[in-house]
Amino acid sequence: MxxxxxxxxxxxxxxxxxxxxxxxxxxxxxxxxxxxxxxxxxxxxxxxxxxxxxxxxxxxxxxxxxxxxxxxxxxxxxxxxxxxxxxxxxxxxxxxxxxxxxxxxxxxxxxxxxxxxxxxxxxxxxxxxYSKYQDELITGEVERQDNRFVYVNLGKVEAVMPKGDQMPNEEYRPQDHIKVYVNRVEDATKGPQIFVSRTAPGLLKRLFEEEVPEIYDGTVEIVSIAREAGDRAKVAVRSNNEDIDPVGTTVGPRGQRVQTIVNELGGENMDIVQWTEDPAEFIANSLNPSEVVDVIFDDENEHACTVVVPDYQLSLAIGKRGQNARLAAKLTGYKIDIKSESEADDLDNESEVDEDVDNEE
The missing domain is CATH 3.30.1480.10 (NusA, N-terminal domain)
Structure with missing residues (x-):
């Protein structure tokens, strides 16, 4: 003994x-x-x-x-x-x-x-x-799936991917190798529990860092990300070097860089927009591919604005099921109300009539 x-x-x-x-x-x-x-x-x-x-x-x-x-x-x-x-x-x-x-x-x-x-x-x-891997990208192997989680083998430990972190356009089969984003690591009673995601905006940021050297080294910076996983995302970028075009650099020659990420995410569309200090210009950029005629800020709410677009581009600005406007709002942090030029003109005419009536009285 x-x-x-x-x-x-x-x-x-x-x-x-x-x-x-x-x-x-x-x-x-x-x-x-x-x-x-x-x-x-x-x-x-x-x-x-x-x-x-x-x-x-x-x-x-x-x-x-x-x-x-x-x-x-x-x-x-x-x-x-x-x-x-x-x-x-x-x-x-x-x-x-x-x-x-x-x-x-x-x-x-x-x-x-x-x-x-x-x-x-x-x-x-x-x-x-694995706590060191929090907010990082890691490749794992799908082990199995149940009604709650997809279980991903990260080597010596099994991570879980909850329903909300699973891509709606993806199927996960045993032995599939997938890149996942480590959302959090908990020191639970039964042992460390690692939660991973395919839908987190952080996943998109890490993928761009892998694919775009200028983002990895900080020459180009990702300022904000708005994402509806599996469908569409908007990424705002800026350059810390005046001689470098942040959008062109991120997209890559003939769109190769961004296309690699689109392929990794099963066809999720990407809008790369330029961030600027001028909020009106940034909001206009965020509504890409739509043109913007004017951005009018709300005097009573500093985080709200009305965006005027050409009549023929109203549906493009709003997007399918309002997606383009919704993502632009997430990206910029502004509540965005989109109106066509004719609607804006009608409102201006109504306000002028109201002013005339008030003056007559």
Whole structure:
């Protein structure tokens, strides 16, 4: 038992990086509880583990007192002085009370403690490793799927992809290799839980960093992303170098760079628009491919505006089921009301009539 235990402690330290001291502290605490439980003892006991020989000793700890009230916890000064003339009132004495058959209990307890420490260490290793991958892109292999999750093998750990993070235009089959975005890593009771996504805007940002060197090195910056996963996305970019066109750089020669990302996302359409400090210009850019005649800001709401577009481009500006306008609003952070030129003119005429009536009165 002693040699096996010492060998197990050495292996834990070398293979798992778990210090002997940590396991021994836990083992001594567990053996103390085991002694009290198995021998119906409520007295103050301590368990000591000999790190050199692997032997285990149980001691009853008693306080030196003038008059003994509880013999399990106290020792008279007279008895203490017979052991050592140096004892005084208030000192503690340890009497060995190791049972003859305690080795069997110790072996079982040691096994449980070591297994628990191994599990905890493995959980910590996994959590520490994958928490570093949070907000990063990682390639995994689809293992299986149920009504709640797609389970993705990331190597030594299984991640889960909830329904809301699954692309509506994709089917996930076992052994498929997919790129996923690590949304969050939780240190749950049953072990680290890793949540991944195919729909997060962060996934799109990381894909562009992989495909466009200028985005990766910071020459071109992604300012904001609006995405309806699997269908369409808008990406606002700007350049930190006046000589570089951020939109053209991101799209790539003949659209090759952006096309690679479109293919990765199963045909999700991409609008790359230029970010500018002028909010009116940025809002106009965000409604690409529609032309914009004017942007009128709401005096009562600084984050609301009316955008005027040519009559023949009204439906293009709004988009199918309002998607273009909706994505532009997400991208810019403005509430956008789109009107055609004729509608805007009618409103101007009505307001002029109202002003004339007010003046006559």
């Amino acid at each position: 002693s040699k096996e235990l010492l060998g197990a402690l050495d292996a834990l330290e070398n293979d798992k990086g778990i210090s002997k001291e940590t396991v021994i502290d836990a083992l001594e605490a567990a053996l103390t509880s085991a002694y009290k439980r198995n021998y119906n003892q409520a007295q103050n006991v301590e368990v000591s583990f000999d790190e050199k020989k692997g032997n285990i000793h149980v001691y009853a700890v008693k306080e030196v007192v003038n008059e003994v009230v509880d013999a399990r916890l106290e020792c008279s000064l007279a008895d203490a002085l017979q052991l050592n003339r140096g004892y005084e009132i208030g000192d503690e004495i340890r009497f060995e009370v190791t049972p003859k058959n305690f080795g069997r209990i110790a072996a079982q307890t040691a096994k449980q403690v070591i297994m628990q420490r191994v599990r905890e260490a493995e959980r910590t290793i996994v959590y520490n490793k």
